[in-house]
Amino acid sequence: MAPKRLPIRAVLWDIDGTLMDSEPWHQRITVDLCRVYGHDLSEEDCQAMHGVAFRDIYAALHARRPFPIDLHSLTDEINAQYIARVAEVQPREGAFALVEAFAARGLAQACVSNGGRMIVDANMRAMAIPHFRFSIAREDVVNGKPHPEPYLLAASMLGLPPEACAVIEDSPTGARSAKAAGMLTIAWPQHPAVVFDALDHLVEDPASLDWDELCG
Template sequence: MDSEPWHHRAMIDVCRGYGHELTEEECAASVGVAFRDYYLQLHARRPLPVAMEDWANEINALYVTRVAEVRPRDGAFALVEAFAARGLAQACVSNSGRAVVQANLAAMGLGHFRFGLSREDVVHGKPHPEPYLKAAGMLGLPPEACAVIEDSPTGARSAMAAGMLTIAWPQSPAVVFDAVDHLVEDPASLDWDALCRLSLS
């Protein structure tokens, strides 16, 4: 889902309510970063008069009220359908809270994801490998048999640390990734037949 602009709007609106004006650039720095870590960054620059958990809950609640307006990324749903047609097991692994993950999955209405794994389902969020390793275990797959498509450097670090094939699909060319297996403008351009054979070898 092309959800980052909507997360940014919710964050800007909530912070504004506490007298803390955020720029688009400051919001862009939050992509893929856990709420707690980003809250601490903001709080260190200028204290927020609200507890982290309440702040995060307000942002999530506002985002969920607008989720019907969030549009898919170009080609994303077609890719999910193509993977389903291949019989590939799919899951959503996110650093967002459970309410947001569930709202996004419901808004997609695709039915091809086995489950959604949220930040609340793990001890360590991304960039730690735990989220992707836990998802692989829930799918009954070894990490080396898994491919990850990520739009954030934080998520890509998590997938690489988990030992999975990592494909970076940035939403903006300005986003800089560390070393990944593939950096693409469109994941559909990859040779998925070859990638699937590689994962089975």
């Protein structure tokens, strides 16, 4: 018999593609700048980038054909373009209402991203939601998603065991991270064709889950 799961006491959110409908913006900016520097990205390339830290994307492309610009300079260009437009990025439909509903239940909430600190802070300012205790960016950990470290760090900062945390993610990379951390893993993809190999629930709307039972 599987051990009984602890009642959920916190919800940890991915940001890009989960709270914010920002993936198309990141992709468009990245594709345009990579083209400037000699890389025409295919649709397959773009799908493979989903949920992956940009340093890993850069390394894979650089191995294919060296960039004439270093990682930090290219990252700065991408970040600057995104931050300049972040006020135009819309929240994902229903996401902010879920944040409010979880806050009404007394659940702790935080954001755990694979993005860099500049992007995370820009998104946090744009969302302007008071219910998030903190945010974790790629620079805050040694190992980014799909490693469990980002989510384990969040649980430690909340003073909770991982088993008392639920995670909402839109990407397989993030779901692997959450599942490896021992957390209740909820996949809320924007695209039905996305395939997950590590999760507890695949949903069209996280509100459809029985939160009374999960938090009981």
